[in-house]
Amino acid sequence: MxxxxxxxxxxxxxxxxxxxxxxxxxxxxxxxxxxxxxxxxxxxxxxxxxxxxxxxxxxxxxxxxxxxxxxxxxxxxxxxxxxxxxGHARLLRDRDTLDQVRRAIGPLTEQPELTGISSIRSIGELAHRLRLSPATLRTWERAGILVPARDRATGHRIFRASDVRDAELAHLLRRGGYPLDHIATVVAQVRSAGGTEELAAALDGWQRALTARGxxxxxxxxxxxxxxxx
The missing domain is CATH 1.10.1660.10 (Multidrug-efflux Transporter Regulator; Chain: A; Domain 2)
Structure with a gap:
């Protein structure tokens, strides 16, 4: 030997x-x-x-x-x-999540604001829309996932249509099992994308990473x- x-x-x-x-x-x-x-x-x-x-x-x-x-x-x-x-199961779950994200944000990023959705004036309204607790949304805000504006007179949060998009995307990813720091990164990419082409490129990068993992x-x-x- x-x-x-x-x-x-x-x-x-x-x-x-x-x-x-x-x-x-x-x-x-x-x-x-x-x-x-x-x-x-x-x-x-x-x-x-x-x-x-x-x-x-x-x-x-x-x-x-x-x-x-x-x-x-x-x-x-x-x-x-x-x-x-x-490990294979996690990869399959991530592929499924990516497919869901593509479907979710495809129509959401075609315009600067979500079509048919007006601004939401309170955290309670957004929590009701997503069937989540206000405490969960506050946690997402601390994690950088949500960045609502503030009413100058009252200091209350104002959730714009783009914030609703971010919250819905975060909710989708959270159901997929992703940690908050990962969700914050993905949502930040969506938020900063200059248009659908830039966002599509980011998702293509995610796809390549999944292929490499496979x-x-x-x-x-x-x-x-x-x-x-x-």
């Missing part, structure tokens, strides 16, 4: 030898053998495990990748495959399968 040093594994991926040791310590790689003097001995199986782990990091993130590899190395392959399947999941699955076969 060909033996490898930590530097061999590290050099393949442009990482440090200490990172390789840390991955072994954390259970992402199987335990290494030792020489009589205590030096680690790695094999092609360790190299395959490292390739799988790093591919999974790209596809699913550090936490999920670590869970998958520790489960595999503990002999719980079904647990590992379940976590990997969750391919990353395929590569990670292939690496993981190669490790399991070994």
């Amino acid at each position: 060909t033996t490898l040093r930590p530097s061999h594994l590290a050099r393949e991926h442009g990482i440090s030898t200490q990172a390789v040791r840390n991955y072994e310590r954390d259970g992402f790689l199987p335990p290494a053998g030792r020489t009589p003097t205590g030096y680690r001995i790695y094999t092609e199986r360790h190299a395959a495990a490292l390739r799988a782990y790093l591919a999974l990091v790209t596809a699913t993130g550090h936490a999920a990748a670590g869970t998958i590899m520790t489960a595999v190395n503990a002999g719980d392959v079904d647990r590992a495959l379940t976590v990997l399947a969750d 391919r990353a999941l395929l590569r990670a699955a292939a690496r993981l399968d190669a490790y399991l076969e070994g």
Whole structure:
């Protein structure tokens, strides 16, 4: 069996030898053998495990990748495959959300103000429209998702038609499971878009990112399968 040093594994991926040791310590790689003097001995199986782990990091993130590899190395392959399947499920959900966003904001951004929707004078009215609590809308405002104007005389919020658009889009994304900081970024893109072409370009970028994630999941699955076969 060909033996490898930590530097061999590290050099393949442009990482440090200490990172390789840390991955072994954390259970992402199987335990290494030792020489009589205590030096680690790695094999092609360790190299395959490292390739799988790093591919999974790209596809699913550090936490999920670590869970998958520790489960595999503990002999719980079904647990590992379940976590990997969750990554595919999230990607499918994100694709569905993108499709919903395209449908939702296509007609909403054709004009500066939403057709057929007048300004809403109070947070209670907007909350009633969306069937949400005013407290939820205040939270969205603190997160930068909503930026209503203020009545100069009373200081009360005034939700314009564009604010209603932002709130409806945020509500859609929230139902899709997105965190508030992500929703704030998307809504800001919609708010700052100079027209439908700019917004379409932003959505196309989102689509490309989802495609990249899908391919990353395929590569990670292939690496993981190669490790399991070994």
